[in-house]
Amino acid sequence: MSGAACIFLAFCVVLAPVIALDTFNESLLIKPLSSGHVIAQFDFVISADDVAGPHFHLVPRQLGEVISHHHVQELHLSLTQGFWRHQTWGYPARQAGTGAQLWVWFQPDTPDVDEAWRSLVNALSGLFCASLNFMDQTVTASPSFAYRPQGVVSDAAQSESRLLRTASLPREATCTENLTPWQKLLPCGAKAGLSMLLNPTHLYSTSYHSLSVDFRPVCADERCSRLGYEIAQSVTLVYEPVTFERRQGPRQNWSTKTLFGAGLFSACALAQHSHVFVDTAANETHPFVLTPAPEGVVQSTVAGHTASFAVYDVRNLTAAGGVNLRADYAREHRYIWTPSLPLTVTEYQTGSGQFSVGLSLQLHSSQRTRPLEVAVLQVVPWYIRLYLHTLKVTVGDQVIQPVYQRLVPGRDRQRPYTLELALRVPPLSVATVSVQAERAFLKWHEYPPDANHGFYLPGAVVSALLPADNVTRHPHRSPPVEQGRMFVRLSAENQLVTLPTPDFSMPYNVICLVCTVVALAFGPLHNICTKRLLLVPISDEKPGYVTRLRDAIGRLLSRCRPGGQSPSATAHTAPAKATKAD
Amino acid sequence: MKYHLRLIVSFALCILTSGTPTNEIPSGFFANHTNNWAVLVDASRFWFNYRHVANVLSVYRSVKKLGIPDSHIILMLADDMACNPRNPRPATVFNNANQHINVYGSDVEVDYRGDEVTVERFVRLLTGRLEPSTPPSKRLLTDDRSNVLIYMTGHGGDGFLKFQDAEEITSTELADAFEQMWQQRRYNNIFFMIDTCQAASMYEKFYSPNILAVASSQVGEDSLSHHLDASLGVYVIDKYTYHALDFMEKLRKDSKKSMADFLRVCPRHQCVSTVGVRSDLFPRNPADVRVTEFFGSVRNVERTDHVVDLGESAAEPAAPPRPAEGTEPAAAAAANTYRYVPQFPIMS
Numbered sequence: 001m002s003g004a005a006c007i008f009l010a011f012c013v014v015l016a017p018v019i020a021l022d023t024f025n026e027s028l029l030i031k032p033l034s035s036g037h038v039i040a041q042f043d044f045v046i047s048a049d050d051v052a053g054p055h056f057h058l059v060p061r062q063l064g065e066v067i068s069h070h071h072v073q074e075l076h077l078s079l080t081q082g083f084w085r086h087q088t089w090g091y092p093a094r095q096a097g098t099g100a101q102l103w104v105w106f107q108p109d110t111p112d113v114d115e116a117w118r119s120l121v122n123a124l125s126g127l128f129c130a131s132l133n134f135m136d137q138t139v140t141a142s143p144s145f146a147y148r149p150q151g152v153v154s155d156a157a158q159s160e161s162r163l164l165r166t167a168s169l170p171r172e173a174t175c176t177e178n179l180t181p182w183q184k185l186l187p188c189g190a191k192a193g194l195s196m197l198l199n200p201t202h203l204y205s206t207s208y209h210s211l212s213v214d215f216r217p218v219c220a221d222e223r224c225s226r227l228g229y230e231i232a233q234s235v236t237l238v239y240e241p242v243t244f245e246r247r248q249g250p251r252q253n254w255s256t257k258t259l260f261g262a263g264l265f266s267a268c269a270l271a272q273h274s275h276v277f278v279d280t281a282a283n284e285t286h287p288f289v290l291t292p293a294p295e296g297v298v299q300s301t302v303a304g305h306t307a308s309f310a311v312y313d314v315r316n317l318t319a320a321g322g323v324n325l326r327a328d329y330a331r332e333h334r335y336i337w338t339p340s341l342p343l344t345v346t347e348y349q350t351g352s353g354q355f356s357v358g359l360s361l362q363l364h365s366s367q368r369t370r371p372l373e374v375a376v377l378q379v380v381p382w383y384i385r386l387y388l389h390t391l392k393v394t395v396g397d398q399v400i401q402p403v404y405q406r407l408v409p410g411r412d413r414q415r416p417y418t419l420e421l422a423l424r425v426p427p428l429s430v431a432t433v434s435v436q437a438e439r440a441f442l443k444w445h446e447y448p449p450d451a452n453h454g455f456y457l458p459g460a461v462v463s464a465l466l467p468a469d470n471v472t473r474h475p476h477r478s479p480p481v482e483q484g485r486m487f488v489r490l491s492a493e494n495q496l497v498t499l500p501t502p503d504f505s506m507p508y509n510v511i512c513l514v515c516t517v518v519a520l521a522f523g524p525l526h527n528i529c530t531k532r533l534l535l536v537p538i539s540d541e542k543p544g545y546v547t548r549l550r551d552a553i554g555r556l557l558s559r560c561r562p563g564g565q566s567p568s569a570t571a572h573t574a575p576a577k578a579t580k581a582d
Numbered sequence: 583m584k585y586h587l588r589l590i591v592s593f594a595l596c597i598l599t600s601g602t603p604t605n606e607i608p609s610g611f612f613a614n615h616t617n618n619w620a621v622l623v624d625a626s627r628f629w630f631n632y633r634h635v636a637n638v639l640s641v642y643r644s645v646k647k648l649g650i651p652d653s654h655i656i657l658m659l660a661d662d663m664a665c666n667p668r669n670p671r672p673a674t675v676f677n678n679a680n681q682h683i684n685v686y687g688s689d690v691e692v693d694y695r696g697d698e699v700t701v702e703r704f705v706r707l708l709t710g711r712l713e714p715s716t717p718p719s720k721r722l723l724t725d726d727r728s729n730v731l732i733y734m735t736g737h738g739g740d741g742f743l744k745f746q747d748a749e750e751i752t753s754t755e756l757a758d759a760f761e762q763m764w765q766q767r768r769y770n771n772i773f774f775m776i777d778t779c780q781a782a783s784m785y786e787k788f789y790s791p792n793i794l795a796v797a798s799s800q801v802g803e804d805s806l807s808h809h810l811d812a813s814l815g816v817y818v819i820d821k822y823t824y825h826a827l828d829f830m831e832k833l834r835k836d837s838k839k840s841m842a843d844f845l846r847v848c849p850r851h852q853c854v855s856t857v858g859v860r861s862d863l864f865p866r867n868p869a870d871v872r873v874t875e876f877f878g879s880v881r882n883v884e885r886t887d888h889v890v891d892l893g894e895s896a897a898e899p900a901a902p903p904r905p906a907e908g909t910e911p912a913a914a915a916a917a918n919t920y921r922y923v924p925q926f927p928i929m930s
Contacts, residue, residue, distance in 0.1 A: 081665065119715040126717025129691050131698050145927040152920035159923055175665035176673050177692040190688075200688050204665050204672040217920070224920050373929050403929045422929050448697055449627055449660075449746035465926050480925055487925045504748070 022048040022058035023272045024187050026194045029309075029474050030254075031279035034286055035088045036242035036333050037207070038254050039472055042194055042235040044186050049220065051229050058270060059231060060185040062127055067215060070120040071110040073158060074151050075215040077102045079130060079174040082208035082238070086490055087344050089238060090470040093479065095489035096210040096236070097459055100130055100174075103166035105149050108157045117165045129177040135167035139381060141418040142166070144406055146377030146461060150480075151216030152224065168379070170456035170494040174211060176200040182211055186233065186268075193268025194276075194314065197260035198235060208238040232477075242333045252286060252333050255326035263324035267314040274314040276325065277475055281307060285336055288327040292317070300475040303486045305468035309475050340366045341470055343374065343425075345462045347492035351436070354500040357384060360434040361460050361492060363425050371424040373403075376433060378460040380417040382410040383440040384497060390436040391419065395429050412440070433460075439499050451501045459492035615729040615770045618879045619722065620645050620655045623704060625736030625745045627661040632816040633807050635663045636677040637735045637777055637823040639685040644830040645731065648878030656707060656722055658694040660736075660746050670813060677819040677827065679811040693720050701751045709762045726767035731775070731876045735823070738778030740801055741786075757787040764790040771864070773841075773876040777822045779804040782858035794864040794871075796845055798822035799855035806854050821853045835878055842869035 024046050031039040048059045052068040067075065078096035086092070104120065106113050117140065125132035144161040153159050179200055183190045190196060203209055212234050220228030241254045256263050267274035277298070278290060294310035295317075301307075317323050343365055350358035359380070365372040380386055388407055393400050402423040410417035425431040465485035473479065473486075480487045503509070543551070622645070624638040642657055664675050664686045675686040694703060706712050707722050724730055736743055742750040763769050774795040776784050781797035788795065798805040798820070807817035808824040819827075825848040833839060845859050845868055861868055874880040 122713070122715040123717050126693075126719040129693065129695070129719075131696055134697070148923050148925050150922075150925070152922055154920050171696075173662040173665055173696070175662055176686060176688060177690050177695070180689055180691055200673040201671070201684075219920055227920060373926075375927055404927075422927055424929070449748035463926060480922065482924050482926050 022046055024058050024268070024270050025273045026268055026271045027273070027275045027277060027474070027476075028194050028197070029277045029279065029472075030259075031472055032252060032254065032282045032286070032288065032327065033089060034282045034336055034338060036240065036252055036335070037089060038239045038241055038252070038259065039089065040235075040237045040239065040259055041093060041472065041474070042198070043474060043477065044195065044233045045477070046187070046231045047218070048229050048231070049227075051215070051231070058187045059229075063185055063213070063215070063231065066120070066123045066127060070116050070123065071107040072104055072116075072120065072215070073107050073163070073217065074105040074149055075102075075213070076104070076150070077124065077128070077214075078210055078212040079128070079172065079178050080208070080210040081174045081204070082206070082210075083493060084208055084210075084238075084491065086341065090341070090472055091466065091488045091490065092236065093472045093474060094210075094212060094214075094234065094236065095461065095491055096212060097168055097170065097461070097491035098494050099168055099170035099456070099458070100132060100135075100172035101166075101168040101458075102132065102135060103147055103164065105151075105158070106163045106165070108160070108163060110163070113163060113165065121167075128181055130172060130174075131169065132172075134169055137415060138413060139169070139379070139416055140165050140167040141377075141379045141408070141416055143377050143379075143418060143420050145404075145422065146375055146420050146463065149216070150214075151230075152219055152227065153217075154227075166379075168458040170458045174209070175204060178211060179203065182213070182233065185213075187270040188268035192266050193271060193274060194264075195268070196265060197256065197262055199261040202259065202261045203235070203237065206237045207240050208236070210236045212236075250333050251329045251331075252288070253326070253328055255324050257324050263322045264314055264318050265322045266318050276312040276314060276317070277309040278312075278327070279307060279309055279472075286329065286333065288329045291326045291328065292323065298475050300473075300478070302473065302478045303468040303481045303484060307473065307475070340364075342367055342466050343372060343462075343464050343488075343490075345460070345490050345492050347459050347495065349495050349497060350434070354439065354498075356436065356438055357497060358434060358436045359384075359457070359495065360432055361462075363431045363433070363462065365425040365427060365429060365431070367427050369427055371426050372464060373422070373424050374431075375463045376419070376421045376423070376460055377462075378417075378419040378433075379458055380410070380419070380437070381455070381457065382412050382414070382416055383442060383455065383499060384417075384437045384457060385410070385440055386417045386419075386435050386437045388417075388435070391433070392435075393421070393423055393431055393433050395426055395431050400424075400426075400431070439497070441500050444502065447501060447504070451504065452498070454496045454498040457495040457497055459494045461489060461491055463487065463489045614727065615875065616727040617725070618650050618654060618729050618731070618876070619724050620650055620731040620733070620877075621658075621707070621722065622655065623658045623699070623732075623734045623736075624660055625658075625699065625734065625743060627746045629661075629663070629666060629668050630816050631661070631736075632663050632675075632814065633819050634735045635659055635661065636675055636685060636819050638733065639675050639690075640677045640819065640823055640827045641733050641775075641830075642690070643683070643685050643687065644827060644833075645877055648830075648833060648874060648880075649835055650877075650879045652691045653719065654879070655691075656694070656720070657690075657692050658699045658704070659692050660696065660699040662696065676811065676814075677824070679809055679813075679818060681811075691719070697746075699746060701745050701749050701755070704745075704751065705755065705759050708759045708768075710766065710768060722768070724763075724768045727770050728768070729771045729773070729876055730769045731773050733775045733777075734784075735777045735820070738776070738780055738784065740780050741783045743776070743778055743784060753784045753787040756784060757789055760788060760793060761790045764792075771876070775826075777805055777820050781805060782860075785858075785860045788860065788863060791863055792865060793860075794841065794868065795860040797858040797860075798848070798853065800858050803855040822848050822855070822857065825852055830873075830877065833873060833877070835874060835880060837872070837874060839873045840869050841871040841873055841876070842867075844873050 026044050029041040046058050051059050051064040053064055056064055078101045080096040080098050083098050084092050106116055110116050121132045121135045142161055142164055147164055147166060149159050183195055186195050188195060214232045216230055218228050218230045220226040239259055242250050242252050245258055290310060294312055296311045298309045298311050299306055345363055347361045350360055363374055388409060393402055402421045404422040406420040408418040465483055466488045468486040471486055471488060622638045622642050624634045626634040664673050674684045677685050712721055741753045744750050772793045774785060774793060777798040780799060780801050782800045785795035785797060806821050808819045808821045811818045829847045848857055850856050
């Protein structure tokens with residue numbers, strides 16, 4: 001009997017499919033800033049060997065099936081509300097323009113990339129309860145060097161720009177209905193671990209919040225000979241405790257209860273590691289005390305810059321029950337001067353009137369000796385028709401030539417304008433990229449319901465290699481380092497442009513119509529009723545000498561004769577008008 | 583002889599009376615639906631129409647509480663109130679100035695939102711004529727045994743309902759959409775509930791069977807809002823939905839209240855407008871129909887002795903192609919290694 005059982009077990013072990021298990025790590029990074037803000041970033045990372053199924057362990061099945069069905073190689077989606085103010089908060093760990101932003105690399109063997117993109121955005125719109133189905137060909141671009149694959153590739157064919165599609169919807173709102181399905185993709189859902197801290201009423205009261213999903217292939221081992229996959233879901237939040245938490249005066253005191261509405265209760269049981277990191281960079285200028293005391297300090301040196309983080313292991317921390325992680329500041333917050341960032345970016349529109357408009361992107365470089373190399377991507381919807389011949393890059397009065405540019409003109413109702421520039425900003429100067437455009441007059445059914453609100457233009461996406469000092473980075477996951485500096489991507493402000501809009505309001509149209517009818521009908525009617533027209537025949541020829549003599553004699557005689565004028569006299573009077581009857 | 587006669591008479595009586603069962607068939611037994619769906623539509627945009635969003639979310643909340651899952655609810659909100667910059671309490675929508683209940687909640691799934699809520703999409707949703715790439719969460723996957731609750735709110739007039747302040751759906755279009763649903767057998771019973779001004783005009787044109795309709799006001803009357811929340815500056819709920827919600831908050835899944843009780847909600851002295859009902863297309867007496875047949879997900883279990891042959895269990899489907907390169911993994915690993923590409927273009 002036992003022999004048969006042994007053989008049976010051996011049979012099972014030998015023939016059972018080897019299912020590699022996925023790993024899941026969750027972490028919370030809290031970074032107080034010297035400006036009085038607090039950045040909180042949740043990272044939920046699933047590493048797997050396979051996302052195509054049919055067996056799913058921690059990889060969410062909805063996402064895995066969408067990815068494999070649509071031949072997706074890499075997917076990056078963000079839903080953001082608020083604008084990342086890099087002048088105050090430094091550079092973000094992950095660039096996310098306001099609204100919805102999606103960029104996807106497809107497999108080289110995808111039969112029809114446009115069809116796969118269309119079908120993918122519809123599937124994602126159902127998955128995340130967002131109107132991503134509006135990312136159609138009129139807002140989709142395919143840039144050549146502004147976006148590169150963030151995952152591993154095995155040959156150059158996988159990074160051809162024909163496989164890349166990117167689109168953004170600047171007007172898309174983010175609310176609890178996006179958080180709900182996003183949380184359901186996590187291994188522990190909203191029930192355990194750090195995702196319990198994602199409380200909508202606290203999340204959406206922030207100055208900035210961004211929900212993102214990043215899928216990419218990665219190296220599964222050190223030598224990078226095996227392929228693995230990574231699904232990273234992250235939430236980035238920026239709070240302003242100095243302004244909004246004023247119980248002890250304007251202090252930057254923060255705690256998990258004030259930030260998230262709850263303390264830490266548990267770690268996700270499916271997580272391999274569950275940590276809270278607190279970036280202590282601002283401790284030098286604005287010292288704070290953490291309660292409970294951290295378990296240790298982690299140093300992370302990337303691109304020559306060392307950042308130190310206080311570490312908590314959530315399992316150890318919550319072993320005895322719920323914990324409220326607090327930071328107390330000894331004195332009131334003082335606003336200090338901070339040195340300017342190596343690169344700041346701002347975008348604005350110029351022009352006036354209902355026809356012409358201009359877009360200007362300013363790049364400020366505060367580097368002292370070397371020019372700063374910058375890559376710019378600007379996608380403009382077709383209804384702002386750019387005059388590409390007016391595109392120029394100026395530094396002061398001087399026009400500089402970009403190192404490389406790729407301009408894809410838009411086509412009405414078919415594709416947007418894509419401008420990609422690679423340029424060098426001279427040291428300590430401001431480069432302005434400007435272009436003039438005209439506003440289109442849309443067909444009446446193309447206006448959105450709230451047409452007078454205006455139309456949003458997505459902001460430019462600017463990439464550069466910058467020193468790592470000012471970047472919000474995670475101790476274990478940081479942006480790539482190239483040429484000794486850190487790769488940083490920024491978004492500029494979205495622009496709100498008004499197009500000439502007909503007045504769709506009913507009362508105005510009724511008034512116009514009625515007034516027109518009244519003017520057309522009433523005027524002539526009044527004239528006909530109150531005036532009488534007398535037609536007086538006139539002759540243009542000057543009467544001859546003999547005729548004039550005859551008329552003069554006739555007038556003389558008629559004065560002598562009592563009664564009316566002779567009829568012939570009236571025929572030759574000087575140009576007579578239609579006289580008014582009295 | 584007399585004894586034999588009595589025996590025969592009593593025996594005959596027994597035979598005659600044995601045909602009829604002694605206990606009553608419960609009225610709920612005649613419910614013949616197997617699944618419940620709800621289509622909840624708010625057709626109004628702008629902050630001052632906050633109450634329409636609160637109306638719809640109140641019904642959404644009640645319907646979820648009584649058991650209809652999110653996968654069977656199509657929620658259409660034409661504007662975002664919860665995360666609207668004008669909302670002093672983000673991620674909340676209240677239907678009461680006392681702010682007892684956040685009807686938006688923390689577990690909400692909105693299927694159509696913002697500019698997606700149009701007349702065309704609504705009619706396509708009802709009739710099922712959607713693009714092939716539409717995801718299942720945005721489809722009305724009803725069958726001939728589905729009871730569908732359709733709730734609409736917004737601004738309306740005599741014979742139309744305004745969508746997004748830009749277009750309108752007429753009562754004829756709605757009636758035709760329902761007829762298409764009937765011909766495709768996409769519903770078993772429909773309960774149509776509408777809370778707008780002159781709402782009764784919307785159901786006057788229906789001509790398909792198995793529809794029960796209630797409207798918050800008659801033609802020529804306005805539906806009024808209930809009360810104002812001074813901290814928000816807008817009205818937070820309409821009178822009819824407020825009282826209907828009051829009725830539904832007291833329900834549980836095993837509640838025996840009938841549709842007739844629901845149709846009596848909000849009499850004239852409470853609602854100021856007269857609630858209208860259209861029941862001539864509905865085959866059953868509303869007093870015999872439970873509220874949970876439309877608002878909840880309570881179904882009858884039919885016992886059967888019929889054996890259904892499911893066929894052989896389907897073989898495990900072939901795994902779809904892995905999202906790696908097209909070659910086999912072993913060959914790829916042997917052929918080339920993987921590398922990260924530089925993110926920043928090289929400018930030289």
